[in-house]
Amino acid sequence: MLRVAVPNKGSLSESASAMLSEAGYRQRRDTRELVMVDPENEIEFFFLRPRDIAVYVGSGTLDVGITGRDLFLDAQVDAEELLPLGFGASTFRFAGPVGHFASVAELEGRRLATSYDGLLRAFLAEEGVAATVVRLDGAVESSVRLGVADAIADVVETGNTLKAAGMEIFGDPILRSEAVLIGRRGSAPAGLDILMRRLQGVLVARQYVLLDYDIRKELVDQAAALTPGLESPTISPLRDSEWVAVRSMVKRNSTNRIMDELYDLGARAILVSTIHACRI
Numbered sequence: 001m002l003r004v005a006v007p008n009k010g011s012l013s014e015s016a017s018a019m020l021s022e023a024g025y026r027q028r029r030d031t032r033e034l035v036m037v038d039p040e041n042e043i044e045f046f047f048l049r050p051r052d053i054a055v056y057v058g059s060g061t062l063d064v065g066i067t068g069r070d071l072f073l074d075a076q077v078d079a080e081e082l083l084p085l086g087f088g089a090s091t092f093r094f095a096g097p098v099g100h101f102a103s104v105a106e107l108e109g110r111r112l113a114t115s116y117d118g119l120l121r122a123f124l125a126e127e128g129v130a131a132t133v134v135r136l137d138g139a140v141e142s143s144v145r146l147g148v149a150d151a152i153a154d155v156v157e158t159g160n161t162l163k164a165a166g167m168e169i170f171g172d173p174i175l176r177s178e179a180v181l182i183g184r185r186g187s188a189p190a191g192l193d194i195l196m197r198r199l200q201g202v203l204v205a206r207q208y209v210l211l212d213y214d215i216r217k218e219l220v221d222q223a224a225a226l227t228p229g230l231e232s233p234t235i236s237p238l239r240d241s242e243w244v245a246v247r248s249m250v251k252r253n254s255t256n257r258i259m260d261e262l263y264d265l266g267a268r269a270i271l272v273s274t275i276h277a278c279r280i
């Protein structure tokens with residue numbers, strides 16, 4: 001059985017379980033369940049703290065896991081990112097009291113609070129900045145006001161928490177994070193290829209829609225240029241031989257722009273449908 005670690009709580013937990021359900025796996029009904037066996041798919045899910053997931057995978061105790069890229073890199077374990085999963089996006093950035101800092105170089109000799117000390121120390125070493133790192137468990141934004149640090153490095157999603165604490169970001173993002181599937185470097189446990197193909201199927205189904213439309217035969221090349229699809233659009237004959245039907249996958253976020261362009265070109269009966277599942 002493939003042994004998979006899944007976040008049990010926090011920002012990534014619900015989305016990770018939703019994605020696995022969409023990929024056809026059984027997921028727990030009760031958030032207190034710690035293990036969930038899916039014998040039909042020969043897979044076992046272990047619900048763990050996302051910060052610990054990298055440790056279990058890195059030590060080889062579990063085959064693969066879903067965690068944040070920031071948490072994975074912070075843990076500095078012997079594992080690799082196998083697939084970005086398109087949810088749980090955040091940035092890891094420096095912030096300080098409004099108007100105090102403008103660049104990372106100004107952090108020389110200062111105290112920096114963070115929950116991601118591995119990530120921060122690696123970044124400071126790379127940038128050649130000598131600063132003191134103060135490791136805190138959470139609510140890092142309060143550390144400056146309370147006097148244990150001069151600035152912070154923390155997860156920023158909307159920026160609302162920083163604003164409420166009278167702080168602002170400075171410098172470039174240290175890291176752009178999202179949920180990722182991680183695995184042991186160079187190992188290919190049985191069933192991993194199927195899990196990856198299924199997760200990729202969910203990603204594609206979420207990113208694309210199916211577009212159908214009718215167009216006059218002489219315009220089909222122009223229309224196909226707007227909707228090239230993944231390989232090539234399907235062109236089917238219609239009863240009226242002057243017209244053809246076209247079917248193609250298009251990126252969900254450009255659907256309306258493409259529909260407008262197709263309509264202007266002369267396409268009619270333009271229909272959009274969602275893709276429930278796919279293998280590409």
Ligand SMILES: Nc1ncnc2c1ncn2[C@@H]1O[C@H](COP(=O)(O)OP(=O)(O)OP(=O)(O)O)[C@@H](O)[C@H]1O
Pocket residue numbers: 009010011012050051067068069070071088089090138155156157158177178
């Ligand atoms: N708004 C957010 N706050 C915290 N983490 C977020 C946010 N959005 C995305 N993430 C990502 O979620 C992961 C952190 O999840 P984790 O469960 O450890 O923390 P959490 O959601 O802050 O929960 P808690 O602090 O209650 O333990 C990181 O990979 C982080 O980048």
Ligand SMILES: O=P(O)(O)OC[C@H]1O[C@H](OP(=O)(O)OP(=O)(O)O)[C@H](O)[C@@H]1O
Pocket residue numbers: 137138139140141154155156157158159160161162
């Ligand atoms: O940019 P925002 O949308 O405001 O989100 C970012 C904030 O959310 C998280 O805190 P969380 O609520 O998890 O508390 P914690 O600091 O105790 O982990 C994170 O550590 C930031 O503080």
Ligand SMILES: [Mg+2]
Pocket residue numbers: 138
């Ligand atoms: Mg948190």
